[in-house]
Amino acid sequence: DDIEHYRTTFERIATVCQSPKEEWAIQLIPLLKGKARSAYVLMDIDSCVYEEVKYVILAKYEITKDKYRKRF
Numbered sequence: 001d002d003i004e005h006y007r008t009t010f011e012r013i014a015t016v017c018q019s020p021k022e023e024w025a026i027q028l029i030p031l032l033k034g035k036a037r038s039a040y041v042l043m044d045i046d047s048c049v050y051e052e053v054k055y056v057i058l059a060k061y062e063i064t065k066d067k068y069r070k071r072f
Contacts, residue, residue, distance in 0.1 A: 003036060003061045007054065024050035035060055 010031075014024050025048045032040055039060035040053060047053060 003057060004063065006036075007057075021050060025053045028053065032057075 010028060011024075014021075014027065019027060028050065029040060029048075036057045039057045040047075043053070043056055047056075
């Protein structure tokens with residue numbers, strides 16, 4: 001379950017397809033499984049902002065900005 005790889009792939013495909021960023025969360029949410037879906041389910045019902053969804057999912061996987069920088 002490499003969530004970072006999944007996220008990067010999703011963002012690249014959404015960008016190439018010229019999908020408006022405002023729709024990214026709506027497009028991503030139905031694709032979520034396991035830990036990522038459970039992170040989303042705990043969010044407020046009105047949360048459809050991609051950056052918020054991404055933050056919550058990465059936090060569930062304990063991926064912080066500092067940890068990400070150290071890995072790359």
